Amino acid sequence: MIAPFKTGYAQDLTLAKGPGSRIAYAVLLAVMAAIPLVLGEFYVGELGGLFIFAIAGVGLMLLTGYTGLVSLGNAAFLGIGAYTNAILLARGVPFLISLPAAGLLTAFFGVLIGVPTLRMSGLYLAIATLAFGSIIGTVLQKWDGLTGGFDGFAVQTPSILGFKIEGAWGVYYAALIVLVLVVWVSLNILRSPLGRAMVAIRDSEISAQSMGINLAVTKSIAFGISAGITGLAGGLYAHYVRHLAPDSFDILLSIQLVTIVFIGGLGSLHGAIFGAAFMRLLPQAIAMVRDDLPFGLGQLPGLEPSLFGLILVLVIMFEPGGINGRWVKLKAYFAAFPLHRKPAARRQKSYAKSERLR
Amino acid sequence: MEDVLRLLQLSINGAATGCIYGLIALGFVLIYKATEMVNFAQGEIMMLGGFIAYTLVGKFGMNYWLGSGLAVLITAAFGYALDALVLRRVIGQPQFAVVMLTLGLAFIFRAGAGIAWGYDSVAFNTPFTNKLVKFGGDVVLGQDNLSIIFGTVLLCGVLYLFFSRTRLGIAMQASSQNQLAAYYMGIPVRRVFSLIWAISAGVAAVAAILLVPVQMVDVNSGIVGFKAFAAAVLGGFGSIPGALVGGVLVGIVEQMAGYYLPTGFQEVTSNIVLLAVLILRPQGLFGQVIRKRV
Numbered sequence: 001m002i003a004p005f006k007t008g009y010a011q012d013l014t015l016a017k018g019p020g021s022r023i024a025y026a027v028l029l030a031v032m033a034a035i036p037l038v039l040g041e042f043y044v045g046e047l048g049g050l051f052i053f054a055i056a057g058v059g060l061m062l063l064t065g066y067t068g069l070v071s072l073g074n075a076a077f078l079g080i081g082a083y084t085n086a087i088l089l090a091r092g093v094p095f096l097i098s099l100p101a102a103g104l105l106t107a108f109f110g111v112l113i114g115v116p117t118l119r120m121s122g123l124y125l126a127i128a129t130l131a132f133g134s135i136i137g138t139v140l141q142k143w144d145g146l147t148g149g150f151d152g153f154a155v156q157t158p159s160i161l162g163f164k165i166e167g168a169w170g171v172y173y174a175a176l177i178v179l180v181l182v183v184w185v186s187l188n189i190l191r192s193p194l195g196r197a198m199v200a201i202r203d204s205e206i207s208a209q210s211m212g213i214n215l216a217v218t219k220s221i222a223f224g225i226s227a228g229i230t231g232l233a234g235g236l237y238a239h240y241v242r243h244l245a246p247d248s249f250d251i252l253l254s255i256q257l258v259t260i261v262f263i264g265g266l267g268s269l270h271g272a273i274f275g276a277a278f279m280r281l282l283p284q285a286i287a288m289v290r291d292d293l294p295f296g297l298g299q300l301p302g303l304e305p306s307l308f309g310l311i312l313v314l315v316i317m318f319e320p321g322g323i324n325g326r327w328v329k330l331k332a333y334f335a336a337f338p339l340h341r342k343p344a345a346r347r348q349k350s351y352a353k354s355e356r357l358r
Numbered sequence: 359m360e361d362v363l364r365l366l367q368l369s370i371n372g373a374a375t376g377c378i379y380g381l382i383a384l385g386f387v388l389i390y391k392a393t394e395m396v397n398f399a400q401g402e403i404m405m406l407g408g409f410i411a412y413t414l415v416g417k418f419g420m421n422y423w424l425g426s427g428l429a430v431l432i433t434a435a436f437g438y439a440l441d442a443l444v445l446r447r448v449i450g451q452p453q454f455a456v457v458m459l460t461l462g463l464a465f466i467f468r469a470g471a472g473i474a475w476g477y478d479s480v481a482f483n484t485p486f487t488n489k490l491v492k493f494g495g496d497v498v499l500g501q502d503n504l505s506i507i508f509g510t511v512l513l514c515g516v517l518y519l520f521f522s523r524t525r526l527g528i529a530m531q532a533s534s535q536n537q538l539a540a541y542y543m544g545i546p547v548r549r550v551f552s553l554i555w556a557i558s559a560g561v562a563a564v565a566a567i568l569l570v571p572v573q574m575v576d577v578n579s580g581i582v583g584f585k586a587f588a589a590a591v592l593g594g595f596g597s598i599p600g601a602l603v604g605g606v607l608v609g610i611v612e613q614m615a616g617y618y619l620p621t622g623f624q625e626v627t628s629n630i631v632l633l634a635v636l637i638l639r640p641q642g643l644f645g646q647v648i649r650k651r652v
């Protein structure tokens with residue numbers, strides 16, 4: 001595989017990967033900030049939703065992509081964040097406090113589920129988080145007094161210092177700011193000792209432990225950070241949908257979140273954002289071509305989930321690096337343009353590694 | 359007296375549901391023991407088995423026994439093809455990639471079933487539908503529930519004999535325990551793994567057919583698969599008798615919770631049991647604790 005050639009330790013620590021990358025990201029940010037001035041309300045709203053899922057994707061990426069812990073219950077964190085934010089707003093707490101509070105409470109829940117699952121790995125963890133997610137989903141439905149039960153919960157319009165955060169634009173900018181903050185914080189975590197410890201745990205628990213990393217503490221923190229970021233995304237999601245329904249935070253949403261991480265490409269923050277973009281844009285793309293498909297294919301009711309399933313299957317079988325893996329290969333191809341050689345991007349042969357302890 | 363009868367009734371109903379969980383969990387465990395993959399689409403394969411049986415028996419009007427047998431065979435062939443064409447290619451990828459892969463397959467199966475059979479619930483007549491058995495006057499039990507329990511016991515007996523007495527069964531055990539040694543002994547390990555997938559899909563189809571008199575088949579029947587996880591984990595993922603015992607226990611606890619606890623608890627019981635087992639005794643009832651030597 002392609003790896004950047006590093007000649008000093010400073011290169012390991014710096015955030016900017018190449019000479020042009022600072023400029024490139026600044027331009028990207030400026031374009032994103034200017035988009036609502038150009039595009040219509042519908043597109044701005046959709047992009048806002050995309051950013052929210054990108055935040056949730058970054059949260060899950062830290063856990064799954066970097067720490068190697070799998071969570072099939074992140075929809076529960078999204079739900080806890082959304083309901084906390086909405087309920088606090090309804091009780092008159094200002095938005096600037098309620099949103100971080102939603103993140104903090106969700107982080108607390110993350111540690112809560114993280115601690116008992118410390119002894120589990122891989123498969124068991126996936127199943128345990130799945131069970132946790134479905135318990136929280138049921139609690140959201142049945143606790144009428146707090147969440148309004150099946151009637152749902154209307155979310156109030158938030159305001160910062162008198163400015164109302166309204167409509168598609170408000171959500172767009174709020175989500176963009178939080179996304180940039182979250183990505184910046186995540187990048188910094190990843191180059192700190194904590195981040196390095198997380199990656200070490202992903203690559204081998206036993207060698208990480210023998211290097212003096214406290215597995216229990218690091219894993220719990222990873223769970224907490226991931227849940228907290230997902231909770232922030234949930235708080236924004238409440239404003240995006242404006243009316244919370246308890247059954248929207250179910251297993252399917254959890255699976256969608258994991259799909260974002262997988263299709264985007266494990267182990268890269270770019271991947272989380274690519275994955276979210278893919279996840280949000282595919283339904284729109286399907287809606288656009290639905291009427292033009294031959295044989296009445298567009299009228300089939302199960303088209304969307306089956307396409308998601310199919311793409312997930314194809315990605316895992318043929319491009320385990322996800323969209324980001326493809327992107328890296330594409331960049332390498334053009335960087336070495338006439339001299340590109342196919343074996344540079346070839347997957348290493350791998351064998352079944354037993355996770356059973358012997 | 360009233361209470362004892364009620365308890366008996368609940369236990370039998372719970373055990374019947376639990377047998378279904380147990381059979382699906384059995385499918386998980388067979389595949390896990392052999393290939394260390396976890397098939398999250400097991401519930402969906404069961405759903406497909408139910409629909410195939412419906413097509414043969416309900417639509418084409420085949421004899422119940424003949425149609426059911428054929429449905430099991432078709433589903434088993436489907437399981438074989440699934441391993442040979444899809445799952446075999448991802449060997450060597452992290453375990454979780456396989457989980458996501460089977461989740462993706464589950465989406466496809468569900469949508470495919472919706473396209474092929476529609477989104478309505480379907481059922482067909484079985485010899486056990488709406489028939490009662492009386493025991494000693496007071497105890498009245500449905501033949502449907504009894505047929506599930508009886509069918510499960512019978513199937514387990516057959517599987518036990520197969521794994522302990524036949525050449526192929528022993529070859530399967532050998533490949534589960536040590537792939538490399540099995541290769542050296544001349545066992546075609548890859549084909550054996552595909553056959554294990556076939557057996558597991560066949561068992562799922564049997565579960566679907568047994569479930570028909572109690573619950574109609576529809577596109578979302580596969581959800582049962584998630585409850586079967588609780589059964590498999592309770593039994594200690596990797597133990598075949600454990601899966602069945604775990605299934606029956608989960609089924610009974612769920613029935614009791616539905617009757618004695620407020621509404622809403624029944625749905626989460628299996629999940630609470632699952633979390634409790636994972637936290638308190640991660641190796642399950644029948645699992646072994648093994649430590650890794652560095």
